[in-house]
Amino acid sequence: MIQLFHVSKYYEKRPALLDITLQIEKGEFVVLLGPSGAGKTTLLKLISCAETPDEGQILVQNRNIARLRPSDVPYLRRTMGLVFQDFKLLPKKNVFENVALPLMVQGATLFEIRKKVTEALKAVGIEQKKDSRPAMLSAGEQQRVCIARAIVNTPIILLADEPTGNLDDTLAAEIVDLFKAINQRGTTVLIATHNRHVIGQVNGRLVSLNEGKLSREYEPVG
Amino acid sequence: MRRLSYFVAEAVMNIRINRATTVIAVATMAFTLICFGVFLLLYVNLKEVAGSLQNEIKVVVYLADDPSSQGATDWQRRLKAEPEVASVVYISKEQALAEFRAQFPSEQHLLDGLGENPLPASLVLAIAAPFRSSHAVKRLSERLSAVPGVAQVQYSQDWIENLAAVVRYFELGALAVGAVLSVASMTIIANTIRLTLYARKDEIEIMRLIGATRTFINVPYLLEGAMLGTLGGALSLAMLKGGFEFVKLQLASPGRFWGMPSGLNFLPVQLSVLILLAGLVLGCAGSLVSVRELRKPR
Numbered sequence: 465m466i467q468l469f470h471v472s473k474y475y476e477k478r479p480a481l482l483d484i485t486l487q488i489e490k491g492e493f494v495v496l497l498g499p500s501g502a503g504k505t506t507l508l509k510l511i512s513c514a515e516t517p518d519e520g521q522i523l524v525q526n527r528n529i530a531r532l533r534p535s536d537v538p539y540l541r542r543t544m545g546l547v548f549q550d551f552k553l554l555p556k557k558n559v560f561e562n563v564a565l566p567l568m569v570q571g572a573t574l575f576e577i578r579k580k581v582t583e584a585l586k587a588v589g590i591e592q593k594k595d596s597r598p599a600m601l602s603a604g605e606q607q608r609v610c611i612a613r614a615i616v617n618t619p620i621i622l623l624a625d626e627p628t629g630n631l632d633d634t635l636a637a638e639i640v641d642l643f644k645a646i647n648q649r650g651t652t653v654l655i656a657t658h659n660r661h662v663i664g665q666v667n668g669r670l671v672s673l674n675e676g677k678l679s680r681e682y683e684p685v686g
Numbered sequence: 687m688r689r690l691s692y693f694v695a696e697a698v699m700n701i702r703i704n705r706a707t708t709v710i711a712v713a714t715m716a717f718t719l720i721c722f723g724v725f726l727l728l729y730v731n732l733k734e735v736a737g738s739l740q741n742e743i744k745v746v747v748y749l750a751d752d753p754s755s756q757g758a759t760d761w762q763r764r765l766k767a768e769p770e771v772a773s774v775v776y777i778s779k780e781q782a783l784a785e786f787r788a789q790f791p792s793e794q795h796l797l798d799g800l801g802e803n804p805l806p807a808s809l810v811l812a813i814a815a816p817f818r819s820s821h822a823v824k825r826l827s828e829r830l831s832a833v834p835g836v837a838q839v840q841y842s843q844d845w846i847e848n849l850a851a852v853v854r855y856f857e858l859g860a861l862a863v864g865a866v867l868s869v870a871s872m873t874i875i876a877n878t879i880r881l882t883l884y885a886r887k888d889e890i891e892i893m894r895l896i897g898a899t900r901t902f903i904n905v906p907y908l909l910e911g912a913m914l915g916t917l918g919g920a921l922s923l924a925m926l927k928g929g930f931e932f933v934k935l936q937l938a939s940p941g942r943f944w945g946m947p948s949g950l951n952f953l954p955v956q957l958s959v960l961i962l963l964a965g966l967v968l969g970c971a972g973s974l975v976s977v978r979e980l981r982k983p984r
Contacts, residue, residue, distance in 0.1 A: 512895065535899070542897035552892045556699070568692055569898045613896070 465490045465621065465652045466511055471520035473506050473676075480506040482676045484520070488654060490620075493647045493668030496656040503676040504656035508623050511654070512546055513537045525620065542570055545614030545651075549626035551606045553598040553613075559585070560594040563612045570617065584612040588642055604635035611639070615646055622646055624655045633661055640665045689902075696906035697913055704882050708914060711878035715918025715968065716925065718867040718874075719961055723926040725860040726957055731950055732853045739849065743818050743842065745811040747830055750837040752779050752807050761835075765809055770817040770826045775810045779803050806837060820847050868968055871918070875911050875972025883907065883976055904977045908970055915969020919962040926961075927952060 466488040473481040481503045488494050496504050509515040510522055513529050522529045524540065532540060553562050563584055567577045585591040588608040598606055607627060614622055624643065628636035640655075640662055647653045647668075655662065663670060672680040701708050753761060758776045765774045777785070782805035787794055813823060827839045883890065893903050934950050953961070 514895065538894070538897045538899045541895065544897075546895050552888070552895070554889050554892060556703070565893070565898075566896045568689075569893070569896060569902055571689060 465492070465525065466654070467521075467523040468507075468510075469521045469523075471510065471517045471522055473503075473510060473515065474518050479676045481510070481517075484676075484678050486671065486678065488652060490652055491647070491650055493644070493653045493666060494655070495662060495666050495668055495670050496654060496673060497658070497660075497663065497670055498656075498673035498679075499658055501675075502658075502673040504658075504673055505625055506676075507673070508625050508654070508656055511621075512544060512623055513540060538569075542566065542617065543620045545611075545617075545619035545622040547607075547610050547614045547622065547624035547627045549629040551598070551610045551630075553606060553609055555598055558595050558597055559590065559601070559609050559612075562598065562609055563594075563616050566613060566617045580616050581612075584616040587615065587645070588612045603630045604638070607631060607635075607639055608642070611642055611646075615651070619651060622651050622653045624653070626657055626659075627655060628657060628659050628662060636661060637665060693905045693909055697909035700882050700886075700906065700910045701913060704878075704885070707878045707881050711875055711914045712918045712921060714874045715871045715915055715965055716921035718871040719919055719922035719965055720925055720929075722860070722864045722867050722964070723922055723953065723961055725856065725863050726953055726961075727926065727930060729853065729856045729860050730953060730957065732849070732856055734951055736849045736853050739842075741818070743813045743823060745813060745823060745827060745830075745839060745841040747809040747811065747836055748806045748838040748840070749808060750806075750835055758807070761809055765811060765830075768811075768826065768829075770811075770813055770822055772812040772814040774812075777808050777810060779805055779807050782806070782808065864964075868964070871915075872968050872972045872975065875914055875969050876975040878914065879907055879911055879973045879976035882910070907977050908973045911969040911971075911973025911976075912966050913969070915965035915967070915972070916962060917965070918969070919965025922965070923958055923961055 466486075468484050468486045471481060471484045472479060484503075484507065496507060498504050506515065510517055510529070511524060513524075513532065516530055525543065527540065529540070554565070557565075560581055563581045564577050567580060572580070581594075582591060585594055588611050590605055590608045590612065593601060593605060593609075598609065601609065607630070611624075611627070614624075622643070627643070628639050631639060636659060643653050643655060644666070653668075655666075669681065671678065747765065749761070751757075758778065762774045762776050765771055780803070783803050786805060811826075813826075817823065817826070823841050827841055830836055831839045890903055930950070930952050937950070
């Protein structure tokens with residue numbers, strides 16, 4: 465599903481990622497562990513085509529992202545769901561409208577939008593807040609909206625960058641449970657986190673990054 | 687259809703959120719289009735004047751003697767035979783005097799002092815359409831001047847030609863002013879949209895990340911520019927019409943104004959539509975300049 469071959473990325477000649485080789489299979493749940501500055505966000509940006517690698521190759525769904533034309537990038541992104549630490553919700557749109565955006569972008573019908581947004585909001589348990597603006601929601605609720613937006617078009621891959629970074633442990637546990645449920649429906653999930661509490665919850669593969677290098681890999685336990 | 691309504695809703699929302707910059711952009715666009723419109727108005731009316739005067743070109747042939755009734759008829763027949771002449775009107779010495787008295791009642795004492803009627807008999811020639819040029823009228827005038835019995839030939843072609851030249855200068859002026867103002871208003875619209883874009887930089891980034899194409903992101907901004915431009919165009923037309931009616935009222939006087947039978951004319955429908963379209967196109971172009979800056983490799 466996701467393949468990285470000797471991938472390096474530099475910012476102002478300083479390596480953010482160095483010689484990363486990694487394969488993530490379809491339906492896997494992978495946690496990318498590492499301290500701040502380890503290169504987790506860079507790795508997710510490369511996979512989501514927000515950046516291009518300076519060295520190496522990245523295949524996402526068997527497509528070499530370095531060779532993708534800029535006009536093809538949006539179509540690849542539509543097969544992915546992205547979850548951010550800072551939620552990245554549109555402040556002037558309500559919850560329903562925020563979650564509906566990926567479907568709007570794809571030209572879905574009004575009927576489809578209503579049906580899928582309602583399902584996504586139910587899945588994250590926030591359907592009663594559909595008319596609220598993001599500013600009226602708690603951090604946990606905003607993160608749920610962000611997850612609903614990421615799963616509303618049934619993505620093949622879900623990328624989450626520090627999804628529990630702004631949440632307390634209880635809320636973080638709830639969010640991780642949501643990811644597990646999404647993964648059980650067949651979506652490949654890749655979470656980047658420095659929160660070691662997440663590890664205990666996840667029955668998936670752990671990949672550890674340190675100073676831009678892949679330091680260790682742990683196979684699923686239990 | 688659903689996308690279109692989304693784009694329109696987004697554009698309207700942008701305009702509503704950025705009210706202050708919207709007002710400035712619309713006002714500036716209106717002002718620049720007013721300047722252009724004033725030039726157009728002057729051009730349209732001067733052209734009208736030049737055209738109507740061109741149609742009224744008259745050559746006056748003053749006779750050395752006072753011809754008899756038969757002599758006048760002969761003169762008329764002879765001049766009517768000239769290819770350049772469309773019609774001939776004979777004005778006898780008595781008629782000339784009567785016309786002078788009617789036109790200048792306060793100057794009658796000038797003629798009374800002279801005793802004898804000093805005004806010559808004349809023939810007023812209307813020029814046929816194909817010969818209403820400076821060259822043709824001049825040639826006719828020279829030919830007629832050499833005819834025995836003709837004292838003088840007068841025509842008003844020169845200043846009519848000058849007026850036509852002024853109209854041509856106005857035409858060029860309108861083009862130059864239009865070009866300069868177009869760039870100015872485009873820049874202003876571009877800056878307005880740019881402010882909106884900076885304010886919504888994060889939102890645009892989010893749209894990219896959820897798979898929005900460049901077109902999907904850009905279209906609301908292009909629509910916003912088109913709306914601002916059209917609003918500016920409509921406002922300029924309304925203000926031009928108001929200003930025009932005011933000036934027309936001020937200049938209204940009995941009789942003709944500058945030889946125009948129907949007074950001043952407002953811009954014809956085609957030119958009014960042109961101003962609206964100019965606003966729309968300039969607005970779009972301004973937006974395009976701004977959204978091009980959004981270009982990122984990915």
